[in-house]
Amino acid sequence: MAKKTDSQQIDLGLLPTLLGYRLRLAQLAVFADFVVSTGSAQMTPSLFGALVVIEANPGLKQTDLARAVRLDRSTVVSVLDTLEKRQLVIRKRGLTDRRSNALELTATGKQLLAELLPRIEDHEQRLVQNLSASEQTTLAQLLGKIFPAD
Amino acid sequence: MAKKTDSQQIDLGLLPTLLGYRLRLAQLAVFADFVVSTGSAQMTPSLFGALVVIEANPGLKQTDLARAVRLDRSTVVSVLDTLEKRQLVIRKRGLTDRRSNALELTATGKQLLAELLPRIEDHEQRLVQNLSASEQTTLAQLLGKIFPAD
């Protein structure tokens, strides 16, 4: 029996013209692919981001990490709890300031990150596979103009 | 006294090259501006999206709305509870199928949406103010290629 209230084509109105709507859809797709790409590692963009920043800035303190990844200090605590529980990161006592922690990747953390990098590369490629090289550059530039943040 | 662990420039590593990172930043900016733009109305992109879709498809049922805005049916229940509590939407009993609700904007809902539209217009303009008209078109196209969804 055919449906009474026939669903099929719902009119999205002006939504598709809104940047925020586009971004949300794009992000849903990105997140889903990210998780698949990193599969067994139980990774999320946020955990991965923390690993990357710590690797690039060994010894940085939590407050700085928080600013870098745009999270509250308290939020970073739980990110690090997760990472430390998985033995990917260690919190060393700050040398000069004993209030702070000096964050570093463990050997395991470095190894995982190294393994992850090519997968993230693939992930990135998959996302933009419908774009030419120049389109990819353009997209990055345009997004950068909306929110400059390198 | 100057800071010991000098924060300032944290290296974000490869993050700025990742589409997901760019999208997240862009979305943070969009959301913040959206809330400011709609200010007094206590709006969110998600509530606004529901209003738009209901206006464009009066009488649609919750399941269809859920599919349209890519939320679970159960999630849509709470969205509609909020909207109905604010008297912006009504759930009418389905005519042909009494299991379903036929969703409609109330007069208040239509009015609010009408008032909101120019503000959303401004909001959108503000976001892309650093882009030329052609760049705006390009951006929409490129995002559409990554996640085609009109």
Place this chain on the structure above:
DNA sequence: TATTGTTATACTCTATAACTATA
């Protein structure tokens, strides 16, 4: 049997405020 809306529940992500230890 299947679908619609709903509830109960839970999980993730995030922030605010207050605490402690250090400075």
Place this chain on the structure above:
DNA sequence: TATAGTTATAGAGTATAACAATA
């Protein structure tokens, strides 16, 4: 006094599973 990290707590936002009414 001020800062670093932490805890306790709470609020969005989301989903899954099970349920009653209806098909």
